[in-house]
Amino acid sequence: MSSRTTLPKGVWFQKKRLATGEVVRYGYLGRGAGMEALGREGSPDFHTRLAEVLRRAPAEGKVSHLIWRYKGSTEFGKLAPLTQRDYRRQLDKVQAKFGGLRIQAMAAPQISDHIFRWRDEMAKTSPRQADYAVSVLGAMLTWCKRRGLIAENRASGVGDTYSSNRRGKVWSPADEEALHKHAHDSLRHFAVFAIETGLAQQDLLALPKTAIRGNVIVTRRLKNGTDVAIPISPRLANVINELPQSDSGHVLNKPDGKPWDAKGNGIRSAFRDACALAKIVGLTFHDQRGTYVTRRRSMGWTAEETALTTGHKVAGEQGAQSSYVDRQTVAIANAERLWARCYGPDSEQALQTDLQTRNKKAAQKGG
Structure with a gap:
C-alpha cells in the first residue's frame, strides 16, 4: 500500500508489520527495474540515502x-x-x-x-x-x-489506438440553457467563459484578473506557452460585470470566493453533476472550445483570425518568419480589430466594410 508524501516526486512508501506487531513504513524512489530502496522512514540514513540517489545519475548503458x-x-x-x-x-x-x-x-x-x-x-x-x-x-x-545515443527509434512506427472526431460535438444554446439551470453562479460563469473565449479548462482555472485588458483578454496557453488575445463579447462582458468581488487574484473562483483547485477536480465534479441533472450526454467540457471555434468561423472570422485567439498555429508562419513575429502584439491587434468589427458600437458598418474589402480582394485574385 502506498500513500501520498510531500517528498520529491517518485517517492512512495510501503507498510510492513514487524514481528513485534509494530507497523513501519519503508521508502522507495521510482518503480520497476530502476526502483531504489531508501530504507525505513524516520531512520538516520533515510534522507541521506534519498539525497544520494537523487544526485546520482543512472548507470550508463541502460x-x-x-x-x-x-x-x-x-x-x-x-x-x-x-x-x-x-x-x-x-x-x-x-x-x-x-x-x-x-x-x-x-x-x-x-x-x-x-x-x-x-x-x-x-x-x-x-x-x-x-x-x-x-x-x-x-x-x-x-x-x-x-544525439547519437541510440541507433534507431523503434517507437516511431507505433500508431495510435485512440481516434476521436469531435467536429460534430457542438454545444447548442439549448444545451447551455439546460446546464445553466442546474449550475450555481460560479459554474455558470465558468461555462460562459469557456464557450466565449475558447480557453481550455486549465487556462481558465489559472486566468488572472490582469488578463482582462479593456475590450480583450490577453493570456498565454499553459499547454504550449502560446500567447492569445480574445475580444470580449457582450455576453462575456455581462458575466464579467456579474463576477463578485474577491481577494483572489483569479478571474474565476468558487462560490466561497476562493480559487478553484488548480488540478480541476472541483470544477470537473461540479460540471459533471450539473450535466447529469440537465440530462446532457455526449458533450464534454472541452467541446466548448470546439463550439467557440465553430461559432466564430460561422461569424465570418478567418482561420488566421480564429487561430490568434485560440493558440493554434497560423498558416505560413514558419521558420525564420515565426522567430521574428511577436505573437502577443499581433494577437492583441487582431482581437481589437475583431472586437470593433463584431461587438463595437460601429460593428455593423465595420463588418460591411470588411466584407466589401474581402470581396474586392477575391475578385482581383479571380481576375
Missing part, C-alpha cells in the same frame, strides 16, 4: 540513463511547465517498463513488438493515455537518436 539525460536536456527544459509535468508522468511509465534494458536492446528490431504489446496493455484501461505514453517514448528516442 535506458534509464537516456531518460535521465533527456529530462535534463535543453530541449526538455524548453517545454511548457504543464507539458514537462505530463511528460514526466509518462516517462515514469517508460522507466518502469524499459528502464532496465540495455540501450542496444532498445534499438533492436524485436523491441518494436514489446512496445506494441505495452501500448495494447495500457489501452485496455485508457487508449488515450496509452498513445500518449508511446508518443513521449518516441519523443525521447528521437532526441537520443539525434
Whole structure:
C-alpha cells in the first residue's frame, strides 16, 4: 500500500508489520527495474540515502540513463511547465517498463513488438493515455537518436489506438440553457467563459484578473506557452460585470470566493453533476472550445483570425518568419480589430466594410 508524501516526486512508501506487531513504513524512489530502496522512514540514513540517489545519475548503458539525460536536456527544459509535468508522468511509465534494458536492446528490431504489446496493455484501461505514453517514448528516442545515443527509434512506427472526431460535438444554446439551470453562479460563469473565449479548462482555472485588458483578454496557453488575445463579447462582458468581488487574484473562483483547485477536480465534479441533472450526454467540457471555434468561423472570422485567439498555429508562419513575429502584439491587434468589427458600437458598418474589402480582394485574385 502506498500513500501520498510531500517528498520529491517518485517517492512512495510501503507498510510492513514487524514481528513485534509494530507497523513501519519503508521508502522507495521510482518503480520497476530502476526502483531504489531508501530504507525505513524516520531512520538516520533515510534522507541521506534519498539525497544520494537523487544526485546520482543512472548507470550508463541502460535506458534509464537516456531518460535521465533527456529530462535534463535543453530541449526538455524548453517545454511548457504543464507539458514537462505530463511528460514526466509518462516517462515514469517508460522507466518502469524499459528502464532496465540495455540501450542496444532498445534499438533492436524485436523491441518494436514489446512496445506494441505495452501500448495494447495500457489501452485496455485508457487508449488515450496509452498513445500518449508511446508518443513521449518516441519523443525521447528521437532526441537520443539525434544525439547519437541510440541507433534507431523503434517507437516511431507505433500508431495510435485512440481516434476521436469531435467536429460534430457542438454545444447548442439549448444545451447551455439546460446546464445553466442546474449550475450555481460560479459554474455558470465558468461555462460562459469557456464557450466565449475558447480557453481550455486549465487556462481558465489559472486566468488572472490582469488578463482582462479593456475590450480583450490577453493570456498565454499553459499547454504550449502560446500567447492569445480574445475580444470580449457582450455576453462575456455581462458575466464579467456579474463576477463578485474577491481577494483572489483569479478571474474565476468558487462560490466561497476562493480559487478553484488548480488540478480541476472541483470544477470537473461540479460540471459533471450539473450535466447529469440537465440530462446532457455526449458533450464534454472541452467541446466548448470546439463550439467557440465553430461559432466564430460561422461569424465570418478567418482561420488566421480564429487561430490568434485560440493558440493554434497560423498558416505560413514558419521558420525564420515565426522567430521574428511577436505573437502577443499581433494577437492583441487582431482581437481589437475583431472586437470593433463584431461587438463595437460601429460593428455593423465595420463588418460591411470588411466584407466589401474581402470581396474586392477575391475578385482581383479571380481576375
